[in-house]
Amino acid sequence: NLQLNPERYTGYAGPSARRIWDAIYSENCPKYSSGEICQEKKVLYKLISGLHSSISVHIAADYLLNETSNQWGENLELMYNRVLRYPDRVRNLYFTFLFVLRAVTKAADYLEQAEYDTGNHAEDLKAQSLMRQLLHNTKLQAACPLPFDEAKFWHGQSGPELKQQIQKQFRNISALMDCVGCEKCRLWGKLQVLGLGTALKILFSVDGQNQPDQPLQLQRNEVIALVNLLNRLSESVKFVHEMGPPIEKIMGEQVSEHPAPEIGSWQRIWETLVGLRLGKLISS
Numbered sequence: 001n002l003q004l005n006p007e008r009y010t011g012y013a014g015p016s017a018r019r020i021w022d023a024i025y026s027e028n029c030p031k032y033s034s035g036e037i038c039q040e041k042k043v044l045y046k047l048i049s050g051l052h053s054s055i056s057v058h059i060a061a062d063y064l065l066n067e068t069s070n071q072w073g074e075n076l077e078l079m080y081n082r083v084l085r086y087p088d089r090v091r092n093l094y095f096t097f098l099f100v101l102r103a104v105t106k107a108a109d110y111l112e113q114a115e116y117d118t119g120n121h122a123e124d125l126k127a128q129s130l131m132r133q134l135l136h137n138t139k140l141q142a143a144c145p146l147p148f149d150e151a152k153f154w155h156g157q158s159g160p161e162l163k164q165q166i167q168k169q170f171r172n173i174s175a176l177m178d179c180v181g182c183e184k185c186r187l188w189g190k191l192q193v194l195g196l197g198t199a200l201k202i203l204f205s206v207d208g209q210n211q212p213d214q215p216l217q218l219q220r221n222e223v224i225a226l227v228n229l230l231n232r233l234s235e236s237v238k239f240v241h242e243m244g245p246p247i248e249k250i251m252g253e254q255v256s257e258h259p260a261p262e263i264g265s266w267q268r269i270w271e272t273l274v275g276l277r278l279g280k281l282i283s284s
């Protein structure tokens with residue numbers, strides 16, 4: 001039960017956790033510099049970095065502040081040091097959120113018709129109704145009419161190979177999740193990577209106009225992963241949006257002798273993304 005096992009601080013850290021992140025970044029998403037690698041690979045890097053930011057936000061938002069008294073709460077310093085002080089990490093979080101939101105809105109017809117069958121009729125009806133509210137939410141639709149033109153990604157000469165390569169990289173990332181040495185982290189890690197894979201599948205593998213014979217097919221687990229990932233990312237974005245300015249103010253004052261790279265940047269990032277210039281960000 002995911003609700004009984006929320007994504008939060010678990011104490012999983014040190015060389016083991018670091019090795020997993022290093023492996024994900026170095027083997028699967030080589031850091032790029034402008035012009036060196038194609039857009040698709042940039043997208044993959046941004047997605048993983050955005051997911052990493054989101055995980056860090058959830059750790060900071062629900063942290064074991066005092067082990068003796070079992071006191072849980074927000075660790076604002078950690079939030080600042082791991083995410084807020086790095087504009088690119090914040091930008092990648094927003095990017096990943098909009099990417100997944102775009103996938104959900106694109107698959108709206110399918111998701112509306114999908115079976116939400118748990119055996120508990122009342123719960124199933126509620127799930128259906130909540131999905132409908134999500135899919136027809138006008139604010140979400142307005143925020144995400146076309147964050148970028150995903151169709152153009154696969155139309156180049158090397159499109160099919162790139163697609164295969166990215167699918168392989170995603171399989172590698174999923175396999176790496178099995179090495180995460182903390183059960184809860186592994187659960188959430190696997191779920192969210194499956195959610196990202198599902199978003200990619202929707203956005204890149206299925207194009208209703210070009211492949212009318214191949215209607216979108218998702219497995220039950222993929223739908224669950226996609227919706228839970230959207231929830232995790234939206235909670236992270238909300239936290240950063242609401243808590244970002246006060247945290248940056250406090251931390252900015254504390255570190256004024258050692259200035260951070262760019263304080264106050266998250267707000268510009270949000271404005272840029274909601275200004276629907278995400279397509280430009282991909283190639284930036």
Ligand SMILES: Cc1cc2nc3c(=O)[nH]c(=O)nc-3n(C[C@H](O)[C@H](O)[C@H](O)COP(=O)(O)OP(=O)(O)OC[C@H]3O[C@@H](n4cnc5c(N)ncnc54)[C@H](O)[C@@H]3O)c2cc1C
Nearest residue numbers: 008009010011012013017020021049052053059089185189
């Ligand atoms: C799949 C997975 C799931 C996890 N889930 C949890 C969890 O639920 N609860 C928990 O307490 N811990 C979890 N962890 C551990 C947690 O993510 C950190 O690894 C741990 O807290 C140690 O943090 P750190 O400060 O060493 O930096 P890490 O977060 O381990 O980061 C390692 C390095 O990656 C780079 N980096 C960091 N963030 C980004 C970013 N957004 N974009 C690009 N590069 C970045 C930096 O160079 C950083 O030094 C998880 C780890 C993994 C691999």
